[in-house]
Amino acid sequence: MERFSWRDITPEEVYLSRRRVLGGLGLAASGALVAGCGPRSRPSSGAADGAPGPTAIAGPPPVRTLAGPLSPAVEATPEPDPNRPTSDERGDGVTSYDAITHYNNFYEFTTQKEAVARLAAGFTTSPWEVQVGGLVHKPMTFDVDGLHRFGLEERIYRLRCVEGWSIVVPWDGFPLRKLLSAVEPKSDAKFVRFESVLRPAEMQGQGGVGFTWPYTEGLRLDEAMNDLALLVTGVYGRTLPPQNGAPVRLVVPWKYGFKSIKSIVRIDLVAEKPTTLWNTAAPDEYGFFANVNPAVDHPRWSQQTERRIEGGLARRRTLAFNGYDGQVASMYAEMDLKVYY
Ligand SMILES: Nc1nc2c(c(=O)[nH]1)N[C@H]1C(S)=C(S)[C@@H](COP(=O)(O)O)O[C@H]1N2
Ligand SMILES: [Mo]
Numbered sequence: 001m002e003r004f005s006w007r008d009i010t011p012e013e014v015y016l017s018r019r020r021v022l023g024g025l026g027l028a029a030s031g032a033l034v035a036g037c038g039p040r041s042r043p044s045s046g047a048a049d050g051a052p053g054p055t056a057i058a059g060p061p062p063v064r065t066l067a068g069p070l071s072p073a074v075e076a077t078p079e080p081d082p083n084r085p086t087s088d089e090r091g092d093g094v095t096s097y098d099a100i101t102h103y104n105n106f107y108e109f110t111t112q113k114e115a116v117a118r119l120a121a122g123f124t125t126s127p128w129e130v131q132v133g134g135l136v137h138k139p140m141t142f143d144v145d146g147l148h149r150f151g152l153e154e155r156i157y158r159l160r161c162v163e164g165w166s167i168v169v170p171w172d173g174f175p176l177r178k179l180l181s182a183v184e185p186k187s188d189a190k191f192v193r194f195e196s197v198l199r200p201a202e203m204q205g206q207g208g209v210g211f212t213w214p215y216t217e218g219l220r221l222d223e224a225m226n227d228l229a230l231l232v233t234g235v236y237g238r239t240l241p242p243q244n245g246a247p248v249r250l251v252v253p254w255k256y257g258f259k260s261i262k263s264i265v266r267i268d269l270v271a272e273k274p275t276t277l278w279n280t281a282a283p284d285e286y287g288f289f290a291n292v293n294p295a296v297d298h299p300r301w302s303q304q305t306e307r308r309i310e311g312g313l314a315r316r317r318t319l320a321f322n323g324y325d326g327q328v329a330s331m332y333a334e335m336d337l338k339v340y341y
Contacts, residue, residue, distance in 0.1 A: 008111055010300075011298075011301035012165045012307065013164070015113070015163065019112075019114075060089060060327065061088060061089050061155055061156055061157055061228070061324075062085045062088065062156050063153050063154070063155050064083070064084070064153065065152070065153050065154075066152040066154055069148070069152075070152070070238060071237055072238065072239055073239040074097075074238055076097075076098065077096060077097045077098050078097060078236055078237065078238055081237055084170055084237070085170075088156045088157070088158060089156075092158065092308075094156060094169065094170055095167040095169060095310050096310060097235070097236050097238075099167070099309050100169055100235070100244070100309075101243055102114060104116040105257065105258070106120060106205075106243055106262060107211065107215070108196070108203035108215065110205055117241070120243040123202055123242040124199075124202060125144075125246040126144070128248075129141050129265065130144075130147065130248060130265060130267065131266050131267070132266075132267045133183075133268055133269075134189065134193070134268030134270050135185060135186040135188055135189035135269040135270060135271060136185055136189065136269050137183070137184035137186060138183050139183060140182065140183055144233060144247045147179070147231065147233065147248060148233070150174040150175075150179055152173070152174060153174060153175075154170055154172050155170070155173070156168065156169065156170050157230070157251060157253035158253060158323060159257050160292050160318060162256035162257060162286065162298065162303075164301065164303070164305070164306050164307060165306060165307050165308070165309050166306045166307070166309070167309055168308070170237075171232045171234070171235055171251055172232065172233060172237060173230045173232035173233055173234065175227055175228075175229065175230060175231075176192075176224055176225075176229040176230065176231050176250065177225040177226070177227065177229070179267070180224060180225060180269070183269070185221065189269035189271065190220065190221055190270070190271055190272070191219065191270050191272065191273055191274055192218060192224040192268070192269055192270070192274075193216065193217075193266075193269075193274035194250060194266070195214050195216050195264065195266040195267075196214045196216070196261055196262060196264060197214065197263045197264075197265045198213055198214040210281070211277055211281055212277060212281070213277075214265075214277075215261060215262070216261075216274065216277050217250070217258075217276050217277070218273065218274035218275075218276050218288065220273075220331075221269070223252070223328075226328060227327070228252070228253055228254065228324060228328065229250070230250070230251045230252075230253075231250060232245070232248065232249050233248050245260075245261075245264075246262075247263070249261060249264060250264065254291060254321040254322050255291055255322075256286075256290045256291075256292055258278050258290065259290050273288060278290075284299060285299055285300070287341040289341060290341065291328075291332065291337065292319070292321055292322040293320060293321075293341060294317065294318040294319065294320065295320070295337070295338065304317065304318060306318045
């Protein structure tokens with residue numbers, strides 16, 4: 001049984017150097033990680049580190065409606081789809097399938113990012129039900145095929161982990177707002193609460209202490225209705241592999257990655273701000289809103305820069321709202337983002 005607590009969650013550079021000290025072994029197995037194994041120093045905070053400044057935003061993220069069903073998940077990088085854009089709207093190239101499926105945060109399995117894929121490999125994702133209820137007029141239960149009545153789109157989003165690493169991913173899914181509209185929220189519904197599966201027999205990390213399982217997350221209703229908030233069942237045109245949150249997960253690209261809850265079994269409309277796993281474990285470290293904000297440091301590390309998990313040690317500037325400010329900043333016009341992080 002693995003035992004860990006929120007204090008084990010560290011900035012990526014500490015995580016990587018700790019792994020190196022613990023043997024360095026296994027690390028080289030993942031090509032994506034070799035870059036992270038070299039000697040590294042603490043990132044300097046701010047302008048002095050030579051990180052490139054933000055580039056101009058060309059428009060909203062690329063969206064492509066998918067015609068057919070998703071193909072089965074694969075172990076190795078799937079054949080490239082000639083129709084898929086190879087970069088996001090900023091021109092940031094997509095991160096490879098191998099990299100995003102072998103460097104994961106999924107604490108139900110382990111805190112070792114390189115080991116999640118292996119430990120999650122046999123995870124049972126079918127049958128699966130997602131119950132949608134709470135303050136709604138039409139509570140509904142969906143199986144995964146049933147969710148696809150809301151359509152299937154490919155969206156290339158950046159995902160920025162609170163620990164300081166990031167990826168660019170072609171997700172397949174549909175806007176959460178379509179599902180929420182279908183269940184017809186009552187007028188007193190103000191927040192949405194999400195719950196991951198509780199299955200300690202298959203998830204060794206749930207046997208440990210330090211967290212209140214199951215993993216839970218939440219959004220304010222207007223955030224959940226924002227077009228960018230995506231319920232995801234696939235990646236790279238393939239069924240989502242277990243390590244990335246199969247069979248269905250949320251992706252909220254303007255917030256730190258921990259808001260993008262995996263392997264969802266319940267979605268409830270509620271009146272009060274829901275408690276969430278990370279906010280409960282360490283409220284001063286992981287806020288409920290958790291909007292990507294380079295101006296507010298994590299209490300234990302800077303949030304000014306980040307490292308793409310492919311492409312070496314270079315750090316780039318972290319952008320307010322992860323660069324999606326044009327689509328989301330108006331929701332927070334009244335909030336002091338230095339206080340409500
Ligand atoms: N249920 C659950 N969801 C989760 C997590 C988790 O541990 N459990 N980790 C979160 C964190 S911290 C990040 S950065 C993203 C990582 O998603 P990825 O592995 O697909 O890149 O998943 C998020 N969703
Ligand atoms: Mo994260």
